[in-house]
Ligand SMILES: Nc1ncnc2c1ncn2[C@@H]1O[C@H](COP(=O)(O)OP(=O)(O)OP(=O)(O)O)[C@@H](O)[C@H]1O
């Protein structure tokens with residue numbers, strides 16, 4: 003790609019970008035939230051047309067009309083946000099929009115065979131006629147990859163594929179990538195996790211604010227983390243996990259024998275003001291369900307919840323909010339945000355009461371709150387009226403956090419709070435957690451990222467199949483202990 | 494940033510936000526120009542007032558429909574609720590001698606009752622609005638027909654007739670009423686929590702619920718408001734034709750939906766601007782009026798209106814799909 007520029011109203015997302023991909027290499031795109039990574043790959047797949055610039059595939063200049071055309075040229079992509087149809091089966095999804103026909107009807111057998119071939123290629127053990135809705139996130143991602151591939155694939159683009167995966171699943175994904183590169187497929191890989199880059203990258207191209215910064219060759223296992231961060235954010239970060247130790251105050255939340263049939267069993271713990279309680283465990287261990295039960299989104303059917311020592315009944319999110327509980331959900335697209343609404347309204351959606359007199363909203367106040375949040379969290383946007391769907395993935399995550407900071411939340415449950423946000427912004431989020439804790443708020447942090455869990459928590463609860471399999475105090479923290487408990491063993 | 498630059502950004506944003514409405518407006522002017530060239534009767538003060546009068550009822554119904562559609566719903570029972578409120582009001586006022594103002598209150602109340610019942614079922618039983626209001630469409634008209642036993646009522650008292658046909662300083666009363674409704678609707682949609690929640694629910698109901706919004710309450714309010722505006726329309730129709738009947742309003746919901754669509758509101762919810770709907774209703778009114786002036790047969794009129802609806806929405810959709 004040469005001199006590629008893309009302008010949106012009010013934003014120059016890409017400014018004169020250079021990028022090339024060799025066969026059989028893994029080329030990582032690195033950059034802060036909103037740097038233009040997703041936009042660049044959407045241009046590669048024809049989802050966006052560039053304002054200026056030239057694209058060549060195997061030396062030949064091409065104009066890519068749309069993703070299906072891109073696939074014909076051998077370019078396949080898995081986007082940051084999944085795009086599968088839940089109530090169709092795997093084969094139907096893989097062939098969506100390009101169904102092969104035989105005698106006027108879809109050639110079902112052919113689609114099943116080809117899908118199986120593609121699934122074998124990525125080494126996924128999934129049935130071609132399974133309903134997508136019944137698959138876990140990791141399997142859905144494998145289906146996405148299978149969908150992006152065909153026999154002619156030369157280029158595979160993966161936009162933050164690891165964000166939704168567990169460590170084990172990531173390892174599997176890397177095996178798939180290795181297999182594909184060995185066959186000569188060039189892979190464009192986007193991730194905010196530098197450890198991953200260390201494992202798979204051959205070259206790294208850094209973007210900052212829509213500008214091309216540099217392309218560096220890297221040696222596996224020997225990346226210069228600090229240098230990459232410096233290229234990416236324009237300064238060095240001295241501490242990736244700035245944890246402040248705060249003396250916890252009085253108890254603010256206590257949960258006794260919380261249970262929900264088939265999901266949660268016998269959950270008891272307490273939480274103090276100023277404390278950051280980490281919750282570890284594997285995907286499916288019931289961590290998100292616990293968060294939802296405390297908040298009232300999916301109420302528990304047995305057990306008790308005490309806030310400030312008083313028993314409360316929380317049967318709906320509004321009851322949760324009335325008790326000053328907030329949850330920043332892990333699935334921001336489905337649960338966290340209204341994509342087609344503006345930033346300012348999303349930030350204030352859970353606290354409209356605070357900025358209204360009677361039924362009438364005070365928009366000056368809304369502006370003020372929104373501006374301060376945009377500044378505080380460094381949300382990158384041309385203005386407050388931007389629709390959420392036009393923000394980069396990481397900036398959307400920041401808006402979710404902003405929503406709960408804007409409402410008077412005292413017990414903040416963060417479900418995978420740094421998923422999809424860049425290293426610089428992660429540090430901002432950690433600082434913010436420190437600030438909140440210092441202000442006497444209590445935080446429950448559900449996280450699959452062990453370094454983060456261990457660095458930021460004051461105490462860790464580990465869950466396994468709906469129960470708490472162990473509690474670790476600060477001096478007992480270690481990745482091995484968390485993993486053992488998560489697998490259901492003894493620490 | 495330079496001031497000029499900031500202003501340019503702001504103008505851009507204005508254009509971005511109102512693109513559909515601006516093009517609807519341009520279309521309205523263009524249609525008007527064409528009509529004034531094709532017939533000399535179109536561009537007269539009298540005719541323009543009558544276009545507005547004829548459009549007022551559809552405008553009012555479309556305003557309510559805008560809330561419903563932004564919230565991600567649809568209401569097919571509009572015409573039937575209009576019939577319900579107008580027929581029972583007429584019967585009470587003329588046959589039972591009820592005070593006309595009390596009669597109007599009854600019409601409004603009936604609209605609210607019908608609307609809120611549907612809203613409650615949609616919210617609590619979680620049945621799609623399409624189905625609930627499809628049922629409502631036959632139920633409310635059935636109730637109306639049964640109540641008046643299929644017969645019509647003629648000769649309404651003065652206040653009602655004034656509302657349908659009177660004027661203030663030359664401006665027809667129904668037009669004033671429509672204006673009031675639009676100002677109110679704009680205020681609700683743009684300035685209140687209720688309006689913001691309406692957009693939020695239509696945009697992403699799950700996220701709205703998890704933000705603590707009482708979805709059920711807002712849905713009931715939306716369908717009640719729509720019912721209330723059906724009641725208003727019922728009163729205006731009664732006054733205009735100086736009669737009431739349980740068979741009026743057939744197909745009104747379709748005109749209202751068409752006005753909303755032409756005005757640029759997204760049929761999948763979450764997005765829409767009330768003034769766009771007003772423009773949409775005016776476009777439909779102007780085209781109908783023009784076709785009448787040119788003595789186009791009603792059958793052809795149907796065909797043309799249908800083409801206009803699909804055409805207007807297609808142009809918008811095609812422009813949007815360019816990225
Ligand atoms: N459709 C759009 N309309 C307007 N602006 C857009 C649109 N899509 C992206 N942008 C803007 O372009 C810039 C680059 O966004 P992009 O999604 O490419 O970032 P990214 O590098 O992928 O970030 P992240 O790591 O957060 O996913 C951002 O400022 C974003 O707000």
Ligand SMILES: [Mg+2]
Pocket residue numbers: 039040041082161394395396
């Ligand atoms: Mg992105």
